[in-house]
Amino acid sequence: MHDILHRMTQGQASEDDLAMLEELAGLLRETSLCGLGQTAPNPVMSTLRYFRSEYEAHIRERRCPAGHCKIEAEVYA
């Protein structure tokens, strides 16, 4: 999951990665043995729920609406 998120911030992720991110988060939440594993994907899942457009902007438009990730320069250079 960290690998996928990292690639998103670099502007190198695809739509498949977004689907896999959701699947992994769901798997982790449902099959984990301990409470840490069960709640670890919560930040990803809640941002996916409320800020899905930002994820999509990183993938489709290769830009970061919040201006945090430095991907513009690499893509347009």
Next chain:
Amino acid sequence: MSVKTLEIDGKMVTGVAGTTLFGVAWDNGIHIPRLCHIGGLSDVGACRLCLVEIEGQKRLQPSCLTAVEEGMVVRTDTPKLKAQRRLIVELLFAERNHVCSVCVMNGDCELQELASELGIDHVRVRYQNPSLAVDITHERFGLDHNRCILCTRCIRVCDEVEGAHTWDMFGRGTKSHIISDLGQPWGESDSCTSCGKCVQVCPTGALFNKGVPVAGMRKDRKFLKYIVTAREKKQWIE
């Protein structure tokens, strides 16, 4: 000895109180996948492959650690469980360097068998390609961390059956790996009795006999039942 009646995958089955769902399912021909469970050793519920849905319970339960109860309605093979198992096994493959074509256990590996049973022909997550050590300091056996799935069978058999407790788990998360003694090379271990039980229970080719060619290793797991039966029933029977 009381008997419990329950339903697994729509089939009415009975199990003695205190036995696990996993054992009762296998006795009745319902083969729940597993990698960390092995008959004769304690269960840890680490591989998460034997998870089942139990009606009335919100969370999935590991069947190897869940005791049978009267009137349970259990489902072991829903599309959702199948998808989760598939992803778990894919993650196992991606986590280390499982290259079947150069492995001594090719053709008799539990991980390989499970993958083909679940129809895994590719892995959807990125391979981590970690750089891991191979310990061949022991005179007769070798340990290849690349093929280890951290099922802890070797740790349990060494502790519970052999009584040496040479193996243990070290580190956390992606850094976890098995160690002999306090991290010494296997060959220098003082507690190891060189009995080879860990090698035989290992589901993959992580623990192997030295000098075996690719796909040349076959493991004998019958000894475990033999020893455990002898201990519990004082009878030397197969």
